[in-house]
Amino acid sequence: MNRNEALIPKLGVVTKIIQETPDVKTFHINAPEGGKLFEHMPGQCAMISVPGVGEGMFSIPSSPTKKEYMEFSIKQCGCLTDFLHSMEEGQMVTVRGPLGNHFPVETELKGKNLLVIAGGIGIAPVRSVINYCLDEANRANYGTIDIVYGARSKDDLVYFEEMQEVWPKCPGVKVHLTIDRPQEGWDGHVGFVPNYVKELNFSTDKTVIMCGPPVMIKFTLAGLMELGFQKTQVFTTMELRMKCGIGKCGRCNIGNKYVCKDGPVFRFDELDQLPNEY
């Protein structure tokens, strides 16, 4: 009998750990025999588990174009993530994936100017899109890319090096960083993401990809509406409690949509048709 591959995980090995911020680490995960565990699309997720500790859904921040390994950027905020943060290189974990839908990089985002907005650890799922679009093979398919990213402080900006050294040097890419409060050694913008987005006064010829804390999403969306954007132009990615990851265990639904299977990526006009229960 062919057993349930969807519920039985694969083994993965943590091959590298990068301390991104005081409470976020990025883990490189490979198959035990080397290489990637599976292929994915930008925005898809995977269930990572340490048996006996827990299992949790995490987005895959590395681009599918990254051939050597998969990355997971994880914020320490609970039982499982505490354990993951205490791991050393060489530790095994279990992985199930890829799960869920993905950002429509091959359809609705194709040929568009992109505006990527993220707050805090919300940068993780959208980073996959950025690096996918910036990949040599794909770059011609997308227009300009504006990245607005905010965090509580400079120290909380995830992928800081990439933000400063890699992305701004790519043609057609602008990175707009902001932190919540003034800080010594920071000469960039200070203020919350929603206000910064309005200040930057983006033209509406862009398709927006947004991820961050609920309050940021709420006010940024309102700001975008003021600038004249339509909800059909704005994509986000959701997170609810999940167990199975395949739309059967019944807990991550928003109305008749399961976030783990029909999501996590939704367009805001789709969310409007669903109950406000998330």
Add this chain to the structure above:
Amino acid sequence: MLKCSISEINNLFSAISGLRTLYLPVEKAGQALYGAWTPQARLCLDKLNTVKSPKDLFFPQSEDLVRFQREGKKISIEMPDAIDEKFVLFGVRACDAKGLQILDTVFLSDPVDTYYAARRENGIVICAACSEPEETCFCNVFGIDATEPAGDIVTWTVGDTLYWEAKTEKGAEFTEKVKGVLEEASAEEEASVAAQNESVKEIIKQLPFADLNLEGFDGDHLLEKFNSPKWAELSKACLGCGTCTFVCPTCQCYDIRDYDTGHGIQRFRCWDSCMYSDFTKMAGGNPRKTQLERFRQRFMHKLVYFPSNNDGEYSCVGCGRCVAKCPISMNIVKVARALGEESK
């Protein structure tokens, strides 16, 4: 059509259990529950509803998924045992048989739940047509014919005779194997079955919930139903227990947990209830904070979300278990009536 005398039914059961494990409603500490047949078992064949539905036989309340060993940084996976018990389920009512079809739409859709699929494959469902419906029955509302259940084999009891007819290939094959203890029914006897079925259908038309109208319970009215002010009153007395969920033949939500056995980590899944406060609880909060939201989720799932995703099919079969068992006498019928009235 074949037949067998009720007084000699243990001959039939003995023949069946010689071929496969036979599960049927038996009495356990005063309650009717599906259990394995033994010559000594106290049978509850005339009981309409077992406390737990037969879904347990395909989707057990608790089952092991996979085992792990952890040693230092190493983890190893121990695949679960094959699910290979061949069994027969006898006495399944039309509502519960339909319940299995509803579970099929969930568990057999892509990606297939192989645990459930294996048991569906291994099991032969022998249904029992109803002859004495209860006041809590409302299977007709969902287009179910209590006298023609959807099983591999269907049985009807008229007087002291059990009539038997295979309905699927699987059922016909199995019938061949137990034919020795069955006899051919005469044309008059077949007519008596048909006559009883007609009179049962008449009774069903008279049942108190027979007229339950589910117009407006569909995806088009999703937000209207969700935002109804009626939920507050309907959910007010709800204890937040899982009785309705766990006796329901179609509730399929589950939890996955790890248990340290001392000899490894056992990952198991178990039935879960959207009525429980921790069902959607996350490190960062809970989108369903009060019993109102949890109560609403259960009924919205059955009456709106499920049909909107499955061509109008409701995730309720009108078995009446929740109606009879709810500690505070709140149920899907009251919910449907309250919300239905509103949209008129």
Add this chain to the structure above:
Amino acid sequence: MQEIIEKINELFENGTVNRVLAWKTGEFDYERTPAVFTKEDGLDGFSYDSFCAANLAKYLILETKKEGKIAILAKPCDTYNLNLLIKEHRIDREKVFILGVPCRCKIDVEKIRAKGIKGIKSIKEEGDTLIIDTIYGEKTCPRQEAIQDKCLACQGRTHVVFDEKIEGGEPANVEKIDRMAEVEKLEAMTPQERFDFWRSELSKCIRCNACRNVCPACTCTTCVFDNPASGVSSKANTDTFEENMFHIIRAFHVAGRCTDCGECSRVCPQHIPLHLLNRKFIKEINELYGTYQSGEDAQSKGPLTNFTQEDAEPSIVYTKGRV
């Protein structure tokens, strides 16, 4: 019932309360759901009769946190739980008006069904007989045989706390049982017999938590069994020991506080006689520390939360004179 309705309307009109916690009729003749009736919406669907078995006391924990004073209809047995909730500061006495209502012992429809009576359309009481109209014709059943187990064990209690009390008509002609005799029957078993009895009963448990959620003594905000870090699952039996554990731990937790209201057994979908676990504790406590009835008053210290020099000191392996 008329007298009760008049009283409630009076309480609404003179502004004593703005809502009342009582029972509401349902789809079936015998169905009663706990409900809060407000002054504005009136008493539509209100009912008080032989089917109002549910103990409403626990609902007051949430209700007394709301604006204004609420009236509760309390049967004599329910008032013991009200006292317990008052004693444990779970409800604010100032925010509740306790209206005592008489009780003639409640009817358990499941007992009627267990007699093989199907398709119940209506149940009428005529003296000591129930006239049951069913889809399959009229049936009768002696009232005595359909009385809730919890009522059979109630030793003719009276209201122990109330603001006002409505006196009942004729008392019910119900033959009660010796509630401790049931426990003695278990005590007389050999350990193996007793273990088998409980395994057979408790293995039916479906972990619905109805017993816990209905229990007016189970008032923890978060139950230990709902703690994900507790290593137990509140929903499934990771091993057969756990279903025993759940019920035994619960019995321990309400020991000395349980009023023997019998709600746990009444709501159990599998009819597990859970009250016998609690009653065993009551019997032990009575024998060790003197007869004690939880909820009889709202002040006295419970036998297990009070220490006196004279207390019996049973060893952990308590043999009670038997070897």
